Amino acid sequence: MDTTLLSIILAVSMILMLAVGVWVSLTLVGIGVLGLLLAGNDQIGLLFATSSWGASTGWSLTALPMFIWMGEVLFRTRLSEDLFKGLSPWMSGLPGKLLHVNILSCGIFAAVSGSSAATAATIGRMTLPELKAQGYSDRMAVGTLAGSGTLGLLIPPSIILIVYGVAAEVSIGRLFIAGALPGLMLVAMFMGYTMIWAKLNKDEMPKHKKEQISFAAKIKALRMLLPIVGLIVFVLGSIYGGFTTPTEAAALGVFGALLLALATGSLNPSSFKESLLGAVKSSCMIGLILVGAHFLTLAMGFLGIPRELAEWIGGMSLSSFELLVCLTALFVLLGCFLDGISVVVLTVAVVMPMVQQAGIDMLWFGIFIVLVVEMAQITPPVGFNLFVIQALTGKDILYVARAALPFFLLIMAALFLIGWFPEIVTYLPQTMSQG
Template sequence: MPITFVAPLLLLFGLLGAGVWVGLGLMGVGIISLELFRTLPVDKILAQSVWNGLSSPELLALPMFILMAELLFRSRFIGGLFHALEPWVRNFPGGLLHTNILGCAFFALISGSSAATTSAVGKITLAELDRRGYPKAVAMGSLAGAGTLGFLIPPSIIMIIYGVLSQTSILQLFAAGLLPGLILVLMFMGYLAVYSWLRPMNVRAETPAAGIWSERFSRLVTLLPFLLLMVVLLGSMYSGLASPTEAASVAVITTMAIMAAERTLSLRSVLDACIGAARTVSMLGLIIAAASFLSTAMGYLGLPQQIEREITALNLGPLELIALLLVVYIALGCFLEGMSLIVMTLPLVLPLIVGAGYDKVWFGVFLIVVVEMAQITPPVGMNLFVIQGLTGEKLGTIVRATVPFFLIMLVFVALLALVPGIVTFVPSLI
């Protein structure tokens, strides 16, 4: 194995293991590798790569989506969402456990972050489920699994970053995530129904069924602001009236109008939301800039071509290649956060995927689902830490609770590989 492959890899794990920020670590790997193995003007390459990475017009949507989510965290949206969903699911097999799944799915439609979705929904549902006697392990596991939907269901921050790095249409990626997201929701809910059937739960008696339909529809009124936001955001994009950036900008204004109507809008809430968004965008910007430079540096070192030759020598078929990548990504996901996983590996993996005949939109959804799995794998699963912060439970207890949902996602990934039309059907309609 050539030194130009081994040295950057050792540098990467050395820097990240030392606690260096991911963005600075990636940038450092590129700088040191080029200085050691190539005689090139590294400063000029770095400057040009950073400019190219951050000047993409598609990235303008990123701060708008993040600001919208920050504003919604400070509204009454989550409490109203649980209030509206409760009468619809309380008589399902599994009862109010389904509020974890549906709550995360709905919140994912307005928040592109997995950890944020898990945190926002968990603050409401975990305490309520515990008060009503639902098994804590299933409540935590279902929240951890469903929280990953924040990456898959559009608008998704990680989809925007993948689209920019891979030069793929963000609108096509958003459309591609809809059907897989719905199927994964149904798989999670199906598991909860089967679990409750096999192991009946001794929960607190729910409201009698008399007048249930009038209660269901009356509570849906609390979802009207959410539906308005969805029409503005998704409707404008998929109808062709607005680009993702334009739709996100209008959605921010709509969110502020909704907050004003419910009297949660204040100068302090707006300032806090802007500060929170600025911190997140700055972190992501550094990672994107570093990933752009590292991709260029790896190109100068010839690593993509070297890896492609090594993989080609294995004579793997398309499905075998996907299976190999799945194993590699699951292993890396145990140690790397999802965003880092994508920006570090995409420059090396994408040429292989395209060469094997896979569509970049399909691979984007596949990769995002695999990254979702990384969110619930120890020792660096972000959703696990979020739930630990909400419950105070030991990490090992939370990990055991998430195992069934990890296996469901593993089956789902296999389904995507065998039936790629699940991903490509909706984008083909646009």
């Protein structure tokens, strides 16, 4: 059967299975089985067992459940409340005031949760009611939370960077280091836009007089940030300093998170059990998706689809820029219907040959793909962050999407920046490897 026809059959079958609500992981396995049957291969059970073992036994993957558990433990502590109280005095003098607390809180919490949805949900539960009570624009409060919540995908330790590192066989430690500067750049861009918006929309800001907060009070507030900042420095510093692998740092992070939960009085048998069950559920979901994607990749290899697709793209003589534009459109389109991890594991094996043929650095491409997936998180109809914030606010999904649109455009601008200046991504990994 012609490869093009096979590709169409598999693509249509996948869309139909997802449309009727079949789990992403089961859809991937089902399409893999269909592909092998069409290829005339009847060793489906043996191939599935072999691919599942290969997909689930990589040592790098052990960091995944650990970082997820660390985020689940911290999700159940008072750290988000302490973040707000610690940051608020320092933001009162900036245009936009407490809107910046949304952005910085998401940035800081992203560095310990590794999850976009957990970041948006945790920070949103605490900041949105406070911002509304003080008279801030609902649209801007929702927009800053939606945009900044995506930072959980990029600022290390990022779950999706671990998944990409395993799928593309790129060092997870180097990916974490590479994500640091782009993450800080996005925080700065979000805060810069918020300041400009606040200057241009003074009528949508609170009308109360500017509160004078003493420097001593600001220093005192910083003490509330010490536990979470200390944990971030401890976990990421051990990776960046070369003292631990990401897996070892993840285990130490869980230990530190449990100590923080114990110190804040949030750790009890019930919260410990909830955090453990939450981590197991999330890890199993991601694990099943990885297994399904690995099996589908194997089936597509038998059909020769990745090779022919790479040859077809190569025959079009696209420049690196044109290829990246096409891939951006593809990833955003897929992100409208799939979660970020599914997008990565489903596409990496197919696009890797094209990316390598174009001479694009796989480390840089990892940060690129995460930024594109961040855009997809706030793209209707099923951007995950949009659903999280809709559940928190009760607003219509299109209202949330419109509020997040400026931050979608800012992430797109960040894509162009790392394209024009790839050193934003590669500088730190190269510097540390030389050191």
